[in-house]
Amino acid sequence: MKGKGFEVLQKIGKTFMLPIALLPVAGLLLGVGASFTGDAFIKTYNLQDILNEKTLIFKFLSVLKDCGDIIFANLPLLFAVSVALGMAKAVKEVAALSAVVAYIMMYASLTSVIDNFLDLKKLEQTSGLIGQVLGFEHTMNTGVFGGIVVGLIVAWLHNKFYKIDLPDALSFFSGTRFVPIISALAGVALGFIFAFIWPFVAAGIAALGVLVANLGVVGTFIYGFAYRALIPLGLHHVFYLPFWQTALGGVATIDGQTVEGAQNILFAQLGAGIPISPEYSKFFSGMFPFMIFGYPAAAYAMYRQAKPNKKEKTKGLLFSASLTSIFTGITEPLEFSFLFASPFLYFGVHCVLAALSFAIMNILQVGVGVTFSGGLLDFVLYGILPGQEMTNWIPVIFVGIIYAFVYYFVFTFFIKKYDIKTPGREDDDVETKLHSKQDYLNSKDGKEYTEEEKLSYQIILGLGGNGNLVDVDNCATRLRVNVKDGLQVNQSLLKDAGAAGVVVNGNGVQVIFGPKVANIKTNIDEFIAAGPKVVIGEESGSNSEGVPTVDSKETISAVSTDVEMISEAIYSVSEGRVIPISAVADQVFSQKMMGDGFAVLPTSGDIYSPVRGEIMSIFPTKHAMGIKTPAGLELLLHMGLDTVQLEGKPFELLVEEGQEVTEATQLAKVDLQGILDAGKGLDMIVVITNMNDLTELDLTNLGSHHHSDEIGQLKK
Secondary structure (H helix, E strand, O other): OOHHHHHHHHHHHHHOHHHHOOHHHHHHHHHHHHHHHOHHHHHHOOOOOOOOOOOHHHHHHHHHHHHHHHHHHOHHHHHHHHHHHHHOOOOHHHHHHHHHHHHHHHHHHHHHHHHHHOOHHHHOOOOOOEEEEOOEEEEEOOHHHHHHHHHHHHHHHHHHHOOOOOOHHHHHHOHHHHHHHHHHHHHHHHHHHHHHHHHHHHHHHHHHHHHHHHOHHHHHHHHHHHHHHOOOOOOHHHHHHHHHHOHHHOEEEEOOEEEEOHHHHHHHHHHHOOOOOHHHHOOOOOHHHHHHHHHHHHHHHHHHOOOHHHHHHHHHHHHHHHHHHHHHOOOHHHHHHHHOOOHHHHHHHHHHHHHHHHHHHHHOOOOOOOOOOOOHHHHHHHHHOOOHHHHOOHHHHHHHHHHHHHHHHHHHHHHHHOOOOOOOOOOOOOOOOOHHHHHHHOOEOOEOOOHHHHHHHHHHHHOOOHHHEEEEEEOOOEEEEEEOOHHHOOHHHHHHOOOOEEEEEOOEEEEEOOOOHHHHHHHHHHHHHHOOOOOOOOOOOEOOOOOEOOOHHHHOOOOOOOOOOOEEEEEOOOOEEEEEHHHOOOHHHHOOOOOOEEEEEEOOOEEEOOOOEEEEEEOOOOOEEEEEOOOOOEEEEEEEEOHHHHOOOOEEEOOOOOOEEOOOOEEEEEOHHHHHHOOOEEEEEEEEOOHHHOOEEEEOOOEEEOOOOEEEEEEO
């Protein structure tokens, strides 16, 4: 899948993660409450005196059960809100409110149409079609599909109309106020449409579910293979969700209530004390053997095959990733560690073994479910605690042990036979030279950057800089990013930042960090909000201020402690008043985001070089140029504030790239009045861009000066 289609599906998939993230908590409450209050558990452990309807602990556990159950009962509404929230371009809170309004109106309309126009008894003949939703009796249960459709429609309406201007008489309803109104009307219309088409949709979904069921073990194998094979594309949420939450995964009547979706049925059976049916648990139970047992064994195989000089580092990486897989079922840090080393090892070996695990668990009638992923926590809560009679969990242990041996020996065989470069087996000279780029942010007004801020900087840089970002979001294990140009993504830099892998498809990018990704996303948001600009170091590139940047390989060079200190004079670039850079009326410069320096408030448009050196680069709109001194210090001369928008009109350049200059070399003639007439600032700004190489900037002579007057020293 390429381009827009991939990006849209990726964005829809990531919106699913907000309600899905609730499931572990809801499942924990429901699992603990239902397990300990279930008849099978109480009878098995002879706890009738402690756990009966009159005891305080039983009542407390019942509260937990009911609180967990309400999340599963209202998942469609949560999906409607989440999809609208995630797909909205701006003012997301309005989109979320509008989704609630549209969802309620849809069901009010749908229920009323059934009462007034349709034959309820005939509709009830279709299993699972008629039920209760949000207090509406005898309505059509559109499930999660209905919630997703509402969310997508509201998001489209929101993005189209949240800035709408209405005539003066209706101006009160303009902008964001219009969105809930149009969404409510859309909900009414959708209710009408669903009333007549949903019976056919429901019948089609049910038929597809029957087809999958009739395929038996083969169908389970296909499901398991597709589920794991879609992980690299990030589309697995889009694939498995219909099985988990809609009639595609089955329909059952439990305690007089019609329940659809394998996960909902499983937890309804658990809550009712009914043994879990393997027909529904087949979408889940196959995860446990390879997530708890197989992956750690594969990790051990990769560790054993690592080069001796890399074993220690490899051990730490794989050990932590194995623990994550065992306890949480989050496997992507491990999966991507060998996916990018060998796609065959992933698709040809691992996906087949994973699919076999699903098929074997189905054959053995295992009834263990999950809330999120098949780790030890879910296995204990929804396998062991409810009891063997409820879940038939014991076969998981025996199959898991076998799987541990299979994964270890199979991975060892293929790694050795084909010399696969799994972690620890890379060539010794394979190392990124961009690692020290993090040090770029070592100072900001004397403030030391935290490790989180340095990491955020490196990730943003790897994604092509601020200017390349469209939006940044995350799911459980990966950053999901839309960028303007996928070619600007630096995968080596992202992997050096700790990513287990990077997927670039068109302008959709996924960066895999494992379960710590939520904090990484938050840190990136805070870093961007704080204002620092991150730019790609290309000779002809520019940041959002139109500032040309220098080659990143030179910019990031580490500070040498063995070189004798060198001093170079720095000069005023024009006649006028020299001020510290912190006094410039632009926070990008005043907060030293680009680096330290100074500025001149000019009284003359004749602009001279601030140092002796060479013109490295000139920006196409003539407002800025880069200069390099003999000692290797790099300076940026930025003429005026926000003058990139003037497209070079006020500037007449008198030098060219590669030209040697001194403090007596006039670089440009600037039309100061033209800049003022355009509403821009006159500040002639000089910034040292490779601050890591600068030991000291000593500005000893601020105030009024002629051009070429010495105002201080650069010390390297």
